[in-house]
Amino acid sequence: MPRPKSTVSLDEVHWGALKTLFPYLLEFRRAVALALLCLIGAKVAGVTLPFILKHIVDDLDNVGGLAQAVALPLGLLLAYGAVRFSSTLFGELRDTIFGRVTERAQRRVGLEVFQHLHKLDLDFHLDRRTGGLSRDIERGNSGIGFLMRFMVFNIVPTLVEIAMVAGLLWWNYSGVFALVVVSAVVVYISFSVVATEWRTRFVRALNEAESQASSRAVDSLLNYETVKYFANERHESSHYDRELAVWERARRKNRLSLFSLNTGQALIIAIAMCAAMVLAAMGVVKGKMTIGDFVLVNAFMMQIFIPLNFLGFVYREMKGALANIEKMFSLLTVKPAVADTPGAPSLQVREGRIDFEAVQFGYNDSREILSQVSFSVLPRQKVAIVGASGAGKSTLFKLLFRFYDASGGAIRIDGQDIRSISQESLRRAIGVVPQDAVLFNQSIRENVRYGRVDATDEEVMAAIRHAQLADFVEQLPQGVDTLVGERGLKLSGGEKQRVAIARALLKKPPIMIFDEATSSLDSRSERGIVASLQEIAREQTTLVIAHRLSTVVDADKILVMDQGRIVEQGSHGQLLEQDSHYAMLWRMQQQERTPVMGEESPEAPQFVGP
Numbered sequence: 001m002p003r004p005k006s007t008v009s010l011d012e013v014h015w016g017a018l019k020t021l022f023p024y025l026l027e028f029r030r031a032v033a034l035a036l037l038c039l040i041g042a043k044v045a046g047v048t049l050p051f052i053l054k055h056i057v058d059d060l061d062n063v064g065g066l067a068q069a070v071a072l073p074l075g076l077l078l079a080y081g082a083v084r085f086s087s088t089l090f091g092e093l094r095d096t097i098f099g100r101v102t103e104r105a106q107r108r109v110g111l112e113v114f115q116h117l118h119k120l121d122l123d124f125h126l127d128r129r130t131g132g133l134s135r136d137i138e139r140g141n142s143g144i145g146f147l148m149r150f151m152v153f154n155i156v157p158t159l160v161e162i163a164m165v166a167g168l169l170w171w172n173y174s175g176v177f178a179l180v181v182v183s184a185v186v187v188y189i190s191f192s193v194v195a196t197e198w199r200t201r202f203v204r205a206l207n208e209a210e211s212q213a214s215s216r217a218v219d220s221l222l223n224y225e226t227v228k229y230f231a232n233e234r235h236e237s238s239h240y241d242r243e244l245a246v247w248e249r250a251r252r253k254n255r256l257s258l259f260s261l262n263t264g265q266a267l268i269i270a271i272a273m274c275a276a277m278v279l280a281a282m283g284v285v286k287g288k289m290t291i292g293d294f295v296l297v298n299a300f301m302m303q304i305f306i307p308l309n310f311l312g313f314v315y316r317e318m319k320g321a322l323a324n325i326e327k328m329f330s331l332l333t334v335k336p337a338v339a340d341t342p343g344a345p346s347l348q349v350r351e352g353r354i355d356f357e358a359v360q361f362g363y364n365d366s367r368e369i370l371s372q373v374s375f376s377v378l379p380r381q382k383v384a385i386v387g388a389s390g391a392g393k394s395t396l397f398k399l400l401f402r403f404y405d406a407s408g409g410a411i412r413i414d415g416q417d418i419r420s421i422s423q424e425s426l427r428r429a430i431g432v433v434p435q436d437a438v439l440f441n442q443s444i445r446e447n448v449r450y451g452r453v454d455a456t457d458e459e460v461m462a463a464i465r466h467a468q469l470a471d472f473v474e475q476l477p478q479g480v481d482t483l484v485g486e487r488g489l490k491l492s493g494g495e496k497q498r499v500a501i502a503r504a505l506l507k508k509p510p511i512m513i514f515d516e517a518t519s520s521l522d523s524r525s526e527r528g529i530v531a532s533l534q535e536i537a538r539e540q541t542t543l544v545i546a547h548r549l550s551t552v553v554d555a556d557k558i559l560v561m562d563q564g565r566i567v568e569q570g571s572h573g574q575l576l577e578q579d580s581h582y583a584m585l586w587r588m589q590q591q592e593r594t595p596v597m598g599e600e601s602p603e604a605p606q607f608v609g610p
């Protein structure tokens, strides 16, 4: 199956974008051939029309005083109607048949961009602005439809039609007519190309302004709650209005430039039409041409200048469409920073052992976040990571999950360097309950099922029970079918976390990561979940980040992190005995601990960091 070129450099993209569309034309060659036949039919009918008209006019001119109803060139008139209708019919058939080709191309390219976006690394997605991105894709996609339709059915056929008309005028009358037509066309096209090039910058500026305004609006609406917390509606509106003002200015400049282009084109056409008509009128006066010939010349001029005018529009729009496609395809040129090596094998999880070996990492060159981090997690062990905010705990998980690659050292699972295996197999083997669970705007059931999309309803319900979510779900009028709202905002923080836990439990991976997964829960729910998790964790290797030290006292090993280094490790008892960093944190948490409403026992201290 032909595939469009997937990476196009920005410099070559202008015309390179056209090349990417050829495979689709080839794939649907029968539909394209049929549509081309319809096109030829429509053009032949179009060129025949002025000749029929000429004969009708000449016949009428010669009727004299006879009874006109009898002498009417009825056959010619009927033929005129039939040819006109068939010209339109062929045009419609052509569009209908070719529509399939363009729609399929749009679907394929849309899918390719979507898949590529999912392949890109976390950094790209953290930097992107969703509103602008979706507009770029939307515009690029409709640009493809436009370009394919007009490239095949407008530009080349119009030029052929013009050549045919010029030839016919030359053949039937004189070379001067052909000269007028050809010169007008050359001037018209040259003017259109130069003026359109000049306008491109206005079109680009307008697109840019539209994307900016749209990004701003989407970002603001996504942060609806934050805007309200700070009563910043006016601030948001004024920012948005500033973007809209830029858009307004860009639009005005764009319109003015379009005015100049349209006016120039109309002037060239008017001069050419006038010249041809004057020539024809002189021919009639001199008796070299009939009135029918005069009408024919007029009809031909109209016939070529209408599509020529359209050609100007097409060229203009084509430039816009190319700019849009260029922007969309430029997304495909973004290379993911984390990529599989060609033919990377799948991860084989035999026991679930994890080794970090002298791992080094920084999100950028200027700041090191992890330095020389080494530790091992034995199969089915529970290892906890504790430390101050910003110490690099979540970063460890992001590296294990290969959102980023370490700049030094290695991470191995059962002896396999995670850089040498496929990302998909790695991620299948690891379940994550993140710090901030984000849900799809679907039902609770579907959100939980996302953990394993082929899970049965019974399995989903079992996961919901294990995550202590069943009581809550029962209270809801629509139960598990309740919609959770955008990003899950209709659920409380704790409920959202429990949905995320249920989802991860359903996945049943050999390795499980909990990144402060119970931080939004009250102590009673937390204890319930921790008990469930402990039961399940016996089968799995588990890594836990916790601020509440009481939730990890049972861990096989606790790693204490500070400023990107592991400063201590051991069991809860061993670390207390060492009486160092961890022991100090433990004591601090116990001292600072104040009873929390609704808790029965005040045994759980809060981790506040050194």
Ligand SMILES: Nc1ncnc2c1ncn2[C@@H]1O[C@H](COP(=O)(O)OP(=O)(O)OP(=O)(O)O)[C@@H](O)[C@H]1O
Pocket: 126, 363, 364, 369, 387, 388, 389, 390, 391, 392, 393, 394, 395, 396
């Ligand atoms: N995408 C990113 N780009 C640049 N810096 C980042 C990025 N993500 C995290 N950081 C920085 O890396 C450092 C470590 O972050 P990390 O999330 O690992 O800390 P943490 O120990 O999990 O903190 P917390 O307990 O508050 O969640 C922080 O200083 C943070 O600002």
